[in-house]
Amino acid sequence: MAVEVYLVFDGNCREAVEFYAEAFDTAPPQIMTFGEAPSNPDYPVPDEAKDRVMHARLTIEGSNVMFSDTFPGSTIKSGNNITLAVLSSDIEKLKSAFHKLREGGSVEMELQETFWSKCYGKLTDKFGIGWQISHEE
Numbered sequence: 001m002a003v004e005v006y007l008v009f010d011g012n013c014r015e016a017v018e019f020y021a022e023a024f025d026t027a028p029p030q031i032m033t034f035g036e037a038p039s040n041p042d043y044p045v046p047d048e049a050k051d052r053v054m055h056a057r058l059t060i061e062g063s064n065v066m067f068s069d070t071f072p073g074s075t076i077k078s079g080n081n082i083t084l085a086v087l088s089s090d091i092e093k094l095k096s097a098f099h100k101l102r103e104g105g106s107v108e109m110e111l112q113e114t115f116w117s118k119c120y121g122k123l124t125d126k127f128g129i130g131w132q133i134s135h136e137e
Contacts, residue, residue: 083130
């Protein structure tokens with residue numbers, strides 16, 4: 001059994017998942033839109049929903065992170081109640097991801113050595129997602 005993170009966006013999921021794939025140097029994401037889902041005549045997909053992401057997934061440092069857009073008409077509120085912690089023994093990979101994620105975002109704590117990690121930093125990216133980047137031996 002595993003617990004996986006599912007991030008929900010309001011129409012900009014494709015941009016976000018492609019951004020994260022580049023930041024973490026992962027395989028290109030598999031993306032399914034609402035328009036690509038099997039049709040159901042009882043629940044037709046409105047035109048404004050067809051290009052929104054129904055599901056996407058990335059593997060970041062061995063963990064699955066899943067993504068989707070809201071369905072049009074649904075509301076979403078970004079908050080500070082969740083952060084994603086990325087742990088790796090590869091400091092250069094962590095530094096690269098941190099510097100890409102900070103583009104358009106805000107840094108709460110620059111990458112630095114702490115009592116618990118040789119390299120730790122915390123930021124919120126341009127999509128409002130909080131990240132903790134930490135070296136793990």
